[in-house]
Amino acid sequence: MRVISIMKIINNKEEVLGEVLEGIMFTQPDAYIRMINEFSYILYRKNMDDKKVKIIASGGAGRGPLFEGFAGEGLADAVVTGDFNCAPNAYALYDVARTIDRGRGILFLTNNYAGDYLNNDMAVELLSKEGISSGMVLVSDDIFSARGEPKDKRGGLSGIGILIKIASAAAEDGLSLEEVLRITQKANDRIRTAAVCMNDDLDLMEFGAGFSGEAPVITEKFQSADRLAESAIEKIMGELDSYQGGRIYLNVNRMRQMMYVEGYVVLMSLKRKLEKKGYSLIGASVGGYYDAYDANGCIISLLSADSELEKYIKPAKGYDFTI
Amino acid sequence: MKRLHVIKMKKMLENASRMIAANEPYLTEVDTAIGDGDHGTGMKRGFSALYKMLERQEFYEWDTLCGAAGIELVKSMGGASGVIFGTLFIGGIDRLPHESSCSLTEIADYFMEGEKAIERRGKAKAGQKTMLDALLPAVEALKKGADTGMEIEDAFFYAYNAALKGAEDSKGMESKVGRSKNFRESVLGLPDPGAISTSLIFKAFYEELVSR
Known part of the structure; x- marks a missing residue:
C-alpha cells in the first residue's frame, strides 16, 4: 500500500506506530494515557470531565493526525487505530470504552469501511452485555465512493475530523448519549x-x-x-x-x-x-x-x-x- | 450421548484450535487466490491464542467457556475475521446454560443464534460465498438433530458433513460481500476460505466428540 511504501525515514516498520503515540505523549506531558493492546494502538485523555458522554474515534493507522492526533479537549476522548490502514480490533475499542466510561455512555465515530464497521459494531455489543450504553456513527462523507448508491454505502474521508469536534462540543454541553448520537448523525447526513x-x-x-x-x-x-x-x-x-x-x-x-x-x-x-x-x-x-x-x-x-x-x-x- | 459436559466442549475447542493452526498453509493458499491472503495467518493467530487461553484456564459453565473463547478470538485476530468468528461464539451466548452440562437443543439454539448474529452484523446471507455457506447448513443439521432426538455425536456428524458440503458448494458461487467481491467472476471455482475454516472447526468438534 502506498501509505506504507512511501515511509522512508524510519528505523523499522514494526516500531513506527508505537513511536507515534510515544512521541505525541512526549510533546504533551501529562495529557494522555496509552493503553497497551497487542494488536491495536490506544491513547486516551487524562483528566476528562466525568459528567459527559465520551467520544472514541478510530480507524486505520498511519494517516495522522486522523486518528492518532485527535484526542484532546474539544476533540475525541480516546483514539484507537489498528495497523497501517487496518481497523483496530473490537476488543481494544471495548476495553478503552469501559475504562473511560463514567456512566453517561460512549459514542464511537469511525469512517464507513467494512473492518471499522464490524469492529465498532461488535464493541457496542460487548459493552451492552456489561450494561454500558454506546452507539456509533459511521461517517460517509465521500461523494465519489459507491456512486449512485445510497449515502450510507459510501466511505469516509477527512470529514470525520469535523464530526469529532461537533460530537465533542455536544457532549461537553452535557447532552445525553442519545442526543449526541442524533446530532452527530445529523452532521454526517449534512x-x-x-x-x-x-x-x-x-x-x-x-x-x-x-x-x-x-x-x-x-x-x-x-x-x-x-x-x-x-x-x-x-x-x-x-x-x-x-x-x-x-x-x-x-x-x-x-x-x-x-x-x-x-x-x-x-x-x-x-x-x-x-x-x-x-x-x-x-x-x-x-x-x-x-x-x-x-x-x-x-x-x-x-x-x-x-x-x-x-x-x-x-x-x-x-x-x-x-x- | 444426550448431554455434553463443559470439559468435553473445552476439548472440542482445543481440537478446533489445533485443526485451524495445522491447516494454516492451506487456508493461506486459498485466500491468496481469492482475497488478500491474510485469512490463514489471522485464523492461526486467533486460534493459537485461544488454545493458550484454554490451556491455562479452567471452565465450569458453558456460557463462561464459550464467551471467553469468542472474546479471545476478537482480541487476537482483528480485521473482519476476528469479529465474524468471535460473533459465532458470542452471538448466541444467552442461549447457553450457566451450568456444566448442556442439551443438544441448547447447543443447536446457541449456534443458530450465532449464525443469525453473523448475518445481521455482516449484512450477508448464505449463498454469497462467505463462511455462512458452511455455517448455516451445519447449524441446521444440529437443529434437525435436536428436533428429532438424535444423539449429540450423530448430530455433530451431520453438522460436520453439512459444513463440508457447504464449503464445497461455495466454489460455484459468485462473491457479493467482503473482500473477494472485488475479484467477481474470477472467484468461481474456488471455495471461500471462511467456509473452509468453518468446516474445519466442525470437523474438529466431531472428531474430538467421538474420541476417547
Whole structure:
C-alpha cells in the first residue's frame, strides 16, 4: 500500500506506530494515557470531565493526525487505530470504552469501511452485555465512493475530523448519549467531501481518486484555484442544496504534496465562490489532518449546518493543528 | 450421548484450535487466490491464542467457556475475521446454560443464534460465498438433530458433513460481500476460505466428540 511504501525515514516498520503515540505523549506531558493492546494502538485523555458522554474515534493507522492526533479537549476522548490502514480490533475499542466510561455512555465515530464497521459494531455489543450504553456513527462523507448508491454505502474521508469536534462540543454541553448520537448523525447526513488530486504532467485535476490507487471519477483541465473551487462546489452543493437555509462550514485538507500557502489560496477561492452564490459561511479550517493521499491536491468538505448544528461548530485545537 | 459436559466442549475447542493452526498453509493458499491472503495467518493467530487461553484456564459453565473463547478470538485476530468468528461464539451466548452440562437443543439454539448474529452484523446471507455457506447448513443439521432426538455425536456428524458440503458448494458461487467481491467472476471455482475454516472447526468438534 502506498501509505506504507512511501515511509522512508524510519528505523523499522514494526516500531513506527508505537513511536507515534510515544512521541505525541512526549510533546504533551501529562495529557494522555496509552493503553497497551497487542494488536491495536490506544491513547486516551487524562483528566476528562466525568459528567459527559465520551467520544472514541478510530480507524486505520498511519494517516495522522486522523486518528492518532485527535484526542484532546474539544476533540475525541480516546483514539484507537489498528495497523497501517487496518481497523483496530473490537476488543481494544471495548476495553478503552469501559475504562473511560463514567456512566453517561460512549459514542464511537469511525469512517464507513467494512473492518471499522464490524469492529465498532461488535464493541457496542460487548459493552451492552456489561450494561454500558454506546452507539456509533459511521461517517460517509465521500461523494465519489459507491456512486449512485445510497449515502450510507459510501466511505469516509477527512470529514470525520469535523464530526469529532461537533460530537465533542455536544457532549461537553452535557447532552445525553442519545442526543449526541442524533446530532452527530445529523452532521454526517449534512456533510459532503470531494477529494481532488492534481495530475501535474497533464495539468489535470482528478476528482474522486481513491487513496489505494482507485481511478478518478471525473477529470477536468486545471486552470486556477478559483476554477477548482467552483468545480468542487458544484459537485458538492448539488447534493447539499436540499438542506435549505443551511449555513456552510468549510474545511480544506491538504494532501501530502500540497503547500501550506496553496491551502489558504483554495480556502479563499472557495469562500469567494460560495459567497457569490449566496451561501452564508459560519467558519472554516485548513490543515493536513488526513494524510492518506501521496499527491498534490486537497480534500474539500462542506457541511450545511442548521441552527442546532451551528451551536456545536467552533474551533478546536489539537497540539499541532486547528480544526 | 444426550448431554455434553463443559470439559468435553473445552476439548472440542482445543481440537478446533489445533485443526485451524495445522491447516494454516492451506487456508493461506486459498485466500491468496481469492482475497488478500491474510485469512490463514489471522485464523492461526486467533486460534493459537485461544488454545493458550484454554490451556491455562479452567471452565465450569458453558456460557463462561464459550464467551471467553469468542472474546479471545476478537482480541487476537482483528480485521473482519476476528469479529465474524468471535460473533459465532458470542452471538448466541444467552442461549447457553450457566451450568456444566448442556442439551443438544441448547447447543443447536446457541449456534443458530450465532449464525443469525453473523448475518445481521455482516449484512450477508448464505449463498454469497462467505463462511455462512458452511455455517448455516451445519447449524441446521444440529437443529434437525435436536428436533428429532438424535444423539449429540450423530448430530455433530451431520453438522460436520453439512459444513463440508457447504464449503464445497461455495466454489460455484459468485462473491457479493467482503473482500473477494472485488475479484467477481474470477472467484468461481474456488471455495471461500471462511467456509473452509468453518468446516474445519466442525470437523474438529466431531472428531474430538467421538474420541476417547
